[in-house]
Amino acid sequence: MKATVDRQKCTVCGVCTDACPMDAISLRENRIEVSDDCSLCGICVDTCEFGALALPDVGTGPSQDLAGFSGVWVFAEWREGKVHRVSHELLSAGRILADKRGVELGAVLLGAGLDDEMAKELIAFGAEVVYVVDRPELAHFTDERYSKCIVELARVKRPEIILAGATSMGRSFIPRVAACLQTGLTADCTELDIADEGHLLQTRPAFGGNVMATIICPNRRPQMATVRPKVMKPVRGEGRQGRIERVELPDACFEARVEVLEVIAEQDQTAKLTEADVIVSGGRGLRSGDNFHLIEGLAELMDGAVGASRGAVEEGWMAPSHQVGQTGRTVAPALYMAVGISGAVQHLVGMQGSQVIVAVNKDPDAPIFDVATYGVVADLFEFVPEFIKRIKRERDE
Amino acid sequence: MHIVVCIKQVPDTKNVRIDPDTHTLVRQGVESIINPFDMFAVEGALKIKDENGARVTVLTMGPPQAAEALRDTLGLGADDAVLLSDRAFAGSDTWATSTTLAAAVRKMGDVDLVICGKQAVDGDTAQVGPEMAALLDVPFATFVKKIDVARSGSITVHRQTDEGTEVWKVQLPALVTVIKELGEPRVPSLRHKMRAKKAEIAVWGNSELGLDPNSTGLCGSFTQVVRVFSPQRRGSRVQLEGSIENQVEQLFQYLKKARVPGL
Ligand SMILES: Cc1cc2nc3c(=O)[nH]c(=O)nc-3n(C[C@H](O)[C@H](O)[C@H](O)COP(=O)(O)OP(=O)(O)OC[C@H]3O[C@@H](n4cnc5c(N)ncnc54)[C@H](O)[C@@H]3O)c2cc1C
Ligand SMILES: Nc1ncnc2c1ncn2[C@@H]1O[C@H](COP(=O)(O)O)[C@@H](O)[C@H]1O
Numbered sequence: 240m241k242a243t244v245d246r247q248k249c250t251v252c253g254v255c256t257d258a259c260p261m262d263a264i265s266l267r268e269n270r271i272e273v274s275d276d277c278s279l280c281g282i283c284v285d286t287c288e289f290g291a292l293a294l295p296d297v298g299t300g301p302s303q304d305l306a307g308f309s310g311v312w313v314f315a316e317w318r319e320g321k322v323h324r325v326s327h328e329l330l331s332a333g334r335i336l337a338d339k340r341g342v343e344l345g346a347v348l349l350g351a352g353l354d355d356e357m358a359k360e361l362i363a364f365g366a367e368v369v370y371v372v373d374r375p376e377l378a379h380f381t382d383e384r385y386s387k388c389i390v391e392l393a394r395v396k397r398p399e400i401i402l403a404g405a406t407s408m409g410r411s412f413i414p415r416v417a418a419c420l421q422t423g424l425t426a427d428c429t430e431l432d433i434a435d436e437g438h439l440l441q442t443r444p445a446f447g448g449n450v451m452a453t454i455i456c457p458n459r460r461p462q463m464a465t466v467r468p469k470v471m472k473p474v475r476g477e478g479r480q481g482r483i484e485r486v487e488l489p490d491a492c493f494e495a496r497v498e499v500l501e502v503i504a505e506q507d508q509t510a511k512l513t514e515a516d517v518i519v520s521g522g523r524g525l526r527s528g529d530n531f532h533l534i535e536g537l538a539e540l541m542d543g544a545v546g547a548s549r550g551a552v553e554e555g556w557m558a559p560s561h562q563v564g565q566t567g568r569t570v571a572p573a574l575y576m577a578v579g580i581s582g583a584v585q586h587l588v589g590m591q592g593s594q595v596i597v598a599v600n601k602d603p604d605a606p607i608f609d610v611a612t613y614g615v616v617a618d619l620f621e622f623v624p625e626f627i628k629r630i631k632r633e634r635d636e
Numbered sequence: 637m638h639i640v641v642c643i644k645q646v647p648d649t650k651n652v653r654i655d656p657d658t659h660t661l662v663r664q665g666v667e668s669i670i671n672p673f674d675m676f677a678v679e680g681a682l683k684i685k686d687e688n689g690a691r692v693t694v695l696t697m698g699p700p701q702a703a704e705a706l707r708d709t710l711g712l713g714a715d716d717a718v719l720l721s722d723r724a725f726a727g728s729d730t731w732a733t734s735t736t737l738a739a740a741v742r743k744m745g746d747v748d749l750v751i752c753g754k755q756a757v758d759g760d761t762a763q764v765g766p767e768m769a770a771l772l773d774v775p776f777a778t779f780v781k782k783i784d785v786a787r788s789g790s791i792t793v794h795r796q797t798d799e800g801t802e803v804w805k806v807q808l809p810a811l812v813t814v815i816k817e818l819g820e821p822r823v824p825s826l827r828h829k830m831r832a833k834k835a836e837i838a839v840w841g842n843s844e845l846g847l848d849p850n851s852t853g854l855c856g857s858f859t860q861v862v863r864v865f866s867p868q869r870r871g872s873r874v875q876l877e878g879s880i881e882n883q884v885e886q887l888f889q890y891l892k893k894a895r896v897p898g899l
Binding site for chain 2: 241260261262275276277278279280281282284285295318379381382383386406407408410411412413414415417418419421422423424425426427440444445446450451452453454455456457458459495496497498499500501502503504505506511513514516517540541542543559560562565566567569573574588594595597608611612613614615616617621622625626629630633
């Protein structure tokens with residue numbers, strides 16, 4: 240299946256050929272042709288001024304009786320005695336969705352040795368009910384047990400929406416939950432809303448952040464999404480009331496064919512890219528691994544993490560765990576400083592979601608400047624030490 | 637040991653850059669490449685083959701030209717390749733893709749380990765691996781950077797999480813999704829390339845898989861794209877000017893005004 244062209248309406252202007260991210264539309268013998276590379280993304284439909292392009296009848300998937308599903312759930316990510324900040328963010332976002340739908344907001348907390356304080360905290364962030372499953376087998380995360388627990392709970396309680404953080408945990412086991420519940424899932428959303436008919440409007444970046452797509456799951460419930468950390472605002476309310484339900488699940492939920500042998504916490508704090516508010520990244524422009532002390536010094540001063548381009552990783556100047564980009568980590572901190580990085584598209588896709596981007600490069604034509612909020616055309620060896628001095632001066636005053 | 641590696645052909649982004657005005661990808665004569673994470677998956681499988689002996693089958697679902705991607709992996713040393721190609725598979729979302737791939741793995745029958753890339757760089761969903769594992773009802777581990785097959789009946793994997801490293805023992809049959817640290821792909825050898833040139837690549841359509849047509853392709857997809865739009869352009873870019881001292885001062889003031897953390 241592919242996009243169709245209405246020859247009556249088509250003026251053969253060729254705008255769609257440039258717009259197609261799959262390069263599937265071509266102008267041949269004064270006709271627009273769509274090839275089998277079409278991914279049905281619909282970008283051409285939106286760009287065509289003449290309404291000449293259309294998608295074939297969209298799929299609906301085997302449908303299901305949607306009545307009888309109610310409530311919004313947030314998976315409360317718990318690790319080593321703490322609830323992840325993204326869960327608080329999602330409860331605040333979920334609160335708005337639940338209010339729009341006029342339904343209950345629930346949180347699901349899985350773990351071992353869970354006290355009520357943690358559940359009360361979830362209530363403060365908006366949950367009206369917290370389902371707690373407390374079992375020694377849940378002390379360490381494994382996809383199998385965690386997904387079986389949520390699947391079982393969802394089968395019994397039938398929520399219409401389930402949200403989880405797009406963390407390494409959420410992006411790992413939530414797809415299994417969706418597959419077991421036979422429902423759709425949208426990964427890594429940055430925006431959520433509810434349409435009048437109750438559809439969850441899930442917006443996410445696609446094609447490396449160059450376009451945004453809004454996705455729905457019209458015929459299955461629950462509607463499921465993972466949401467990028469740090470895009471929703473956590474709002475703590477005072478005096479919120481809610482109930483805590485400790486749930487017993489069948490033993491089968493705690494069986495697993497996986498055994499956790501060892502958990503080794505990241506020693507290197509500066510590699511904590513996904514959590515950092517500030518990231519200072521260095522590239523091949525640094526010229527040697529020793530010169531990375533400039534990047535590390537600036538990062539430390541700003542209480543940030545150290546990132547690197549693949550160029551710098553390939554040179555062996557930084558460990559792969561610091562790499563930002565297509566084959567490294569995707570990050571979206573409040574401030575991203577790219578120092579001596581050219582800005583190859585594989586690097587850009589991993590950091591363009593950052594709120595403020597500063598680029599330091601001596602080449603005024605470097606592509607990194609295309610995405611920078613503030614561009615500094617300078618030799619980094621002159622600029623960075625001066626900038627460090629400036630921050631220190633401010634601190635001293 | 638029979639290992640299946642799932643690979644996907646994606647548009648090559650090496651030579652494209654982002655148009656600063658329209659903020660879209662500038663793609664001149666873009667070619668297709670194998671999703672980089674899937675190359676690590678192929679490498680991982682070949683390493684197991686080198687060290688412990690294994691049969692490696694490479695699997696992809698895609699248009700007929702995806703056969704070329706499969707041939708490339710045969711050139712690296714994979715034993716067999718299967719292409720799932722049928723108009724009925726077009727327009728699949730991750731659910732329909734996983735359903736189709738899982739059906740192919742089931743048809744093969746004797747698979748011990750499925751290796752997928754962490755995610756495909758065109759869609760970036762990272763869902764197909766875990767969904768396939770659920771459909772095949774096998775245990776799985778994501779973000780794997782090391783696979784140890786010394787024991788029989790299970791593997792030991794090291795996985796990279798946001799917090800650090802976890803070491804898991806996973807019973808076979810199983811599925812893993814892998815990242816860069818597993819190892820850079822090798823270069824094709826002449827011997828394998830010669831064989832790859834002549835190799836038959838099996839093509840399976842839905843008549844071979846026998847899936848309900850309502851569960852494949854666009855019809856079998858639960859999710860629908862309802863709107864595609866350009867991301868909001870960031871506020872107009874500020875290019876700093878003047879001496880180093882001047883630029884330092886300007887940047888400092890801008891960042892202070894923007895209230896970025898860390899200052
Ligand atoms: C499949 C694939 C996946 C990839 N994945 C990634 C990825 O995940 N992440 C990633 O980063 N890359 C990735 N790449 C590589 C990417 O294409 C680039 O090669 C890489 O990002 C370049 O790194 P760089 O910017 O550090 O080096 P270069 O491109 O060499 O740029 C160095 C820059 O430093 C500037 N410079 C030099 N000296 C100075 C100075 N004294 N002061 C100021 N500026 C200076 C130069 O002007 C230049 O712009 C991938 C490539 C492929 C093919
Ligand atoms: N069409 C496909 N054919 C074969 N494998 C695929 C296909 N789509 C996805 N995969 C596998 O699933 C992984 C994750 O893809 P995705 O969920 O699309 O990000 C990829 O790295 C591949 O290993």
